[in-house]
Amino acid sequence: MDEQKAGELQALEMNLQNFLMQKQSFQMELNEIENAISEVKDSDEEVYKVVSGVMLKSTKEKISKELEEKKKILEKKVNAIEKQEELLEEKLTDLKKEFLK
Numbered sequence: 001m002d003e004q005k006a007g008e009l010q011a012l013e014m015n016l017q018n019f020l021m022q023k024q025s026f027q028m029e030l031n032e033i034e035n036a037i038s039e040v041k042d043s044d045e046e047v048y049k050v051v052s053g054v055m056l057k058s059t060k061e062k063i064s065k066e067l068e069e070k071k072k073i074l075e076k077k078v079n080a081i082e083k084q085e086e087l088l089e090e091k092l093t094d095l096k097k098e099f100l101k
Contacts, residue, residue, distance in 0.1 A: 005099050012095065016088045023081045030074045037067045 040047055040063050047063050048055045 002099070005095060009092065009095050009099060012088055012092050016085065016092065019081050019085050019088065023078060023085070026074050026078050026081070030071065030078065033067050033071045033074065037064065037071065040064050040067065 040060055043060065047058055047060050049058050049063055049066075050056075
């Protein structure tokens with residue numbers, strides 16, 4: 001029984017670590033998008049976007065809209081991961097208490 005709980009505890013900790021790495025990756029991408037939004041907003045010059053290694057001219061409005069949509073998607077992903085993270089942390093806490101008895 002203790003071995004089973006120890007294995008479950010280890011699996012939960014690994015899952016939590018994976019969620020934390022995903023969250024960090026999404027947050028870095030979110031920061032990049034927020035910086036890009038700021039740059040586009042402050043720019044008076046022509047704007048371009050890179051698609052499959054090709055730079056294409058676009059409008060500020062179109063790029064801003066695309067960036068805002070990406071930002072919303074990433075924020076939803078981060079929020080979902082945070083909820084899963086909370087659930088895992090609760091399970092870990094309960095399992096640790098049970099394991100220590």
